Amino acid sequence: MKKRIPAAVAAAICLLACVSCGKEAEISVNENVSVNTSPSAAADTAPTVGDIVEPKEGSEEYDLGSYRVAADGVKFYYEEPVSEELMFALDRYFTSFQNEDFETYQELIYPDYKERYGTYLQEEYEYGLEDSFKLNCENLRTIMQNAVAGDDGDSSQYTGDFTITRIKAEQPELSEGETLDDLKADLFSYFDEIFDTDYYEYVKANSDDIEYVSFYIYAKGEDGAEHRLISGYEIAFAVVDGKYYTFG
Numbered sequence: 001m002k003k004r005i006p007a008a009v010a011a012a013i014c015l016l017a018c019v020s021c022g023k024e025a026e027i028s029v030n031e032n033v034s035v036n037t038s039p040s041a042a043a044d045t046a047p048t049v050g051d052i053v054e055p056k057e058g059s060e061e062y063d064l065g066s067y068r069v070a071a072d073g074v075k076f077y078y079e080e081p082v083s084e085e086l087m088f089a090l091d092r093y094f095t096s097f098q099n100e101d102f103e104t105y106q107e108l109i110y111p112d113y114k115e116r117y118g119t120y121l122q123e124e125y126e127y128g129l130e131d132s133f134k135l136n137c138e139n140l141r142t143i144m145q146n147a148v149a150g151d152d153g154d155s156s157q158y159t160g161d162f163t164i165t166r167i168k169a170e171q172p173e174l175s176e177g178e179t180l181d182d183l184k185a186d187l188f189s190y191f192d193e194i195f196d197t198d199y200y201e202y203v204k205a206n207s208d209d210i211e212y213v214s215f216y217i218y219a220k221g222e223d224g225a226e227h228r229l230i231s232g233y234e235i236a237f238a239v240v241d242g243k244y245y246t247f248g
Contacts, residue, residue, distance in 0.1 A: 047088050049076060067166070077168035077216075086211050089237055089244035090167050094217055094230075097137050098164055105133050110203070110238050110245035116195050140229065144219065147227035162219040165226055169215040172234060184212050187236050191247070207238040 049068045055061035067075045072095070076087045089108065096105040106114065106129075118129045141160025149155035172183060188200035204210060217230040237244040 047071065049084055049087070064166075074164055075166045077166065078170070081171060082169045082213055083211065085242075085244060086213065086237055087167060087169060089246070090169060090215060090235070091164070093246060094164055094167070097133075097140050098162060098219070100134075100137050102130055102133050108244070108246055110247055112202075112206070113191070113245075113247050117191075120194050143229055144221050144227065147229075148221040148223045148225075158222050160221075162221055162227075162229065164217060164219045164229075166218040167215065169213040172212070172214045180212060183234070184210055184236055187212070187234060188247075203238050207240050209239040210236055211239060211244075212236045 048071045050070075052066050052068055054066050055064065065077060067077050069075055070088070070091060072091065074091050074095075076084075076091075078084075078087055092104060093108050095101070096108065109129075114129065117132075121128055121132065141162070142155075143160075144162040145155040145158045145160040148158050148160075171180075174180065174183075185200045188203065191199040212234065214232055214234050215230070216228065216232065218226050219229045220226050235246060235248075237246050239245075
């Protein structure tokens with residue numbers, strides 16, 4: 001009998017848990033707001049973002065705050081020290097789940113992690129990284145099914161298709177005496193165990209930087225309305241030669 005939840009299942013649980021356990025988003029989407037929701041993957045468009053948009057007072061988007069629109073139509077909510085490059089990485093990463101695009105997903109995974117984690121999955125559970133990816137796709141679709149159906153609806157009548165519309169990223173709040181480095185190390189602690197090494201120190205030594213943010217994802221469902229897909233979840237990106245890679 002396995003002593004640990006299979007890694008692919010654990011990854012999926014993380015995605016499910018972030019909806020119910022994450023901090024409340026500071027932006028609240030009016031589900032009838034009209035937005036540009038091009039279904040194209042961010043990787044298929046030039047990595048550009050427009051000027052800051054300041055919604056007019058009294059408009060549906062006023063309470064959401066200022067934003068920039070990426071080339072794929074997704075609205076980015078961020079400010080320094082969160083970088084524009086990190087926002088593009090988040091966009092590509094979650095668009096890969098939206099489009100079930102395993103090839104793009106692999107491009108965004110830290111190369112050493114991809115090798116170690118793939119080996120771990122095969123040795124312990126006899127399946128691979130692609131199975132873990134598919135499970136996360138399925139769970140995000142389940143989240144959207146439930147959001148569209150509502151508390152009293154039948155979610156089985158929906159496919160869970162979604163199109164990402166807005167992404168917000170911000171530096172996490174620190175408790176007294178806590179540092180950002182503490183949060184980064186804690187995020188990597190699961191991999192310390194399964195890889196039998198101090199994986200955070202390994203990544204730090206082999207990367208130019210590690211960026212860490214809390215983020216929120218909003219997406220349009222089959223009902224044509226926007227729903228919060230992920231709220232207050234935290235993610236790390238290793239930066240190597242200007243490229244952003246994540247873990248999971």
